[in-house]
Amino acid sequence: MNAPAPARTIRSVCPHDCPSVCALDVDILPDNSIGRVRGAKDDPYTAGVICEKVARYAERIHHPDRLMHPMRRVGPKGAGQWEAISWDEALGEIAARFLSVEAEHGPESVWPYFYAGTMGHVHRDGIERLRAVRGYSHQYDTICIGLSWPGYIAGTGLLGGVNPEQMAESDCVVIWGTNAVHTQVNVMTHAMRGRKQRGAKIVVIDIYRNATMEQADMGLVLRPGTDGALAVAVMHVLLRDGLADREYMAKFTDFGPDFESHLQTRTPEWAAEITGLSVAEIEAFAHLVGKTPKTFFRLGYGFSRQRNGSTAVHAALCIPAMTGAWQHRGGGAFHSNSGTWQLDKSRVEGTHLQKGTPRVLDMSEIGPILTGDAKALQGGKPVHAMIVQNTNPAVVAPNQRLVREGLLREDLFLVVHEQFMTETAELADIVLPATMFLEHNDYYTRGGHTRVLYGPKVVDAPGDTRSNHEVINAIALRLGSDDPSFHVSDRDVVADTFARSNYPALEEVEKTGYIDRERPDDISRFAHGFGWPDRRFRFEPDWQEVADKKGYRWSCHPADMPRFADHWAVNEPTDAEHPFKLATSPARAFLNSSFNQTPGSLKREGEPSVFIHPEDAARFGVVEGDAVLVGNRRGEVELTARIHTGLCTGVLIAEGLHRNKAHRRGQGINTLTNSDPAPPFGGAAFHDAAVWVRKV
Ligand SMILES: Nc1nc2c(c(=O)[nH]1)N[C@H]1C(S)=C(S)[C@@H](COP(=O)(O)OP(=O)(O)OC[C@H]3O[C@@H](n4cnc5c(=O)[nH]c(N)nc54)[C@H](O)[C@@H]3O)O[C@H]1N2
Ligand SMILES: Nc1nc2c(c(=O)[nH]1)N[C@H]1C(S)=C(S)[C@@H](COP(=O)(O)OP(=O)(O)OC[C@H]3O[C@@H](n4cnc5c(=O)[nH]c(N)nc54)[C@H](O)[C@@H]3O)O[C@H]1N2
Ligand code: SF4
Ligand SMILES: [Mo]
16 A cells, blocks of 8 residues: 655654764655655755665654653562553652652752763753752763764864765775764765765775675774774884875874884784784785875774773874875865864753752763762762663663662662653653654754754654653752743754854754854864864873863873873783673664664564674584573673674674563673773773673
8 A cells, every 4th residue: 555645744853863863854644644754865964865764764753662651660660560640740759759869868869861862952961951950960971972082082182074075085985993884874875976986995994894894895804992903003004115194294293203113013913913904904904095195084983982992093093194184185084073063052951050060970880870889979879869861771881780780779769751661661660751853843963974953843742742851841840940941942942052152043944954064174174283282183192181171081090091092902801711702783773772662673683693703603513593692790691693704703793782671581782791981081892891602
């Protein structure tokens, strides 16, 4: 049967946590339901292409399991027994419990917790208003960006880079530590244009032959956590073979004799030993980027999710500073433009409401924090109440056993505002139903490009669902705060924020759906100098300078950091008991744990599985399809073995955040990951776990 003709097609924005932040054309059917979702053709970055999971959005927005009513737990925690309640009852109970925790334990015992389920700033960051007005504990945002952003900033001094559309003008595109085919498909659109139009070479650097590497001209499969070694060996070859741009370095970087002599020992032979690459591969890559001025380095998040990830990102970023690729259109580097928006978010986050300076708890350490770890609690009081919006920590946070144990505590009052009964919501005392992006107003910054986009409310909120903004307003009012900012609408906050930021008026923005924040090309390629006071790129990073600039806090001793760009051997070591390194790479049809309940995505991803090299499989008597247990001192997870020839021996890859329950023993993949704050400033090393494997 054909779908009915749409009554209208509206322009919107994908709200999910993905650097692409696609502009969408959404068909609204005569009954106000959602029809086809397509990528906007007139948006230069989206260019008509979106991922398959969002193309099937009707499945998610009209999913029969969507939460529609507030609910209160009636049985034991996590037992799945609920009664429907009204919003009035729910808000009344939340206010009463929060007030009693404040009175008994102090306001810092309440910890609002959120992440980027929606990337709209109003509905994502608006929870900060509640924190501010009540003096609740703050959140140190480390789970995703805690390692990569400092690494990039350590070199350039600014989190921004060359417009990725310019990959179409490149002669070589290096896709480093991002599985773009899965995680940000638009990178491929623009890289492929370079290949089609100018024969650009595409290089992919990863720890397995993933879907992106399948498209590459040169694929480098290295051992996890060894990118720094590759990068410094490349620089060794560039200097050795006269391929470094010494004039550029003299003018724009801190390059000097000490760094040069440091690189002398970083030979391809030395790096081959560490990375598992051959000397020939390292030299070929170095010669390619050294002889191709228009080389674009698209640095992803993946290789930062290692304990040495910040230093690895910095080391990779040093290569274009040595070749001078920044000087040429189609050349340079990009990780994120999140440092370039110049938004005044004071009304989004309610900074005017802040009382005192409450403690800042590390979101990645939610497991240790909720189970009373004194260090993670900074010697302070336990957390006794939480409201969680936009995230599913029972699945996505590291050290899952502790996360679950903590969330199940009888003396923790847990409110979860969600679109689905996630495994976090299952552990709540009160569950609140949330709207989806087409049901509220918000603006979105496109980290992977240059635009800020507006996504309007186009359909009514179904059932009793309420937006994050409405819920935070309502709770604050119930708690007795009567600031005018808790009476305004989401649309007003967008309009006010644009006005404060000297952006065009919302009425103007609505006509096209976007604001282009592209910076002049010379500025984006640091043609007048980098973002440090001396305008020089740093091969010798000053991490304290990075901390001061961004308000980061140290998680290691500053003196322990390597002096120069380097390979830093601090990752979780393998040993006789834990002979494998496990990485938990992203699945194509899930987005973190989102979409792990939609039929199309479940069909595409199948059961939770793990890639293993044929030699390792043979050694452990494992064949394709076998059930295996993968474990370490944090726990054990059951997975289905898939033989994969495209990875180093001793490495395992488990793609995707399936539901914990989808694993035969109910433990999800994050049981195996560690929540220790990685150096220098914290963050979860999701792809850095030493494990054992055995046949079930
Ligand atoms: N389909 C899909 N899309 C997503 C997501 C998803 O889960 N699924 N997640 C979204 C989110 S929140 C984010 S932050 C982005 C992240 O997107 P990416 O920047 O792509 O980062 P990761 O997803 O962490 O991992 C990317 C790749 O890094 C590889 N990797 C791991 N360790 C190393 C290493 O030591 N060296 C190298 N060279 N590579 C390594 C992994 O194997 C993986 O192939 O994607 C977003 N988009
Ligand atoms: N093992 C392993 N773990 C990882 C990663 C990895 O690579 N490996 N990646 C990490 C990364 S990069 C990230 S960013 C985190 C992300 O982890 P999360 O932020 O938890 O991301 P999602 O799993 O997408 O969960 C977002 C939740 O928000 C809900 N949501 C969406 N929109 C709204 C809304 O408007 N209102 C409300 N109230 N809820 C909404 C969705 O239904 C969904 O359940 O996971 C991390 N965890
Ligand atoms: S998840 Fe990423 S690629 Fe898919 S539509 Fe959203 S922004 Fe685009
Ligand atoms: Mo992320």
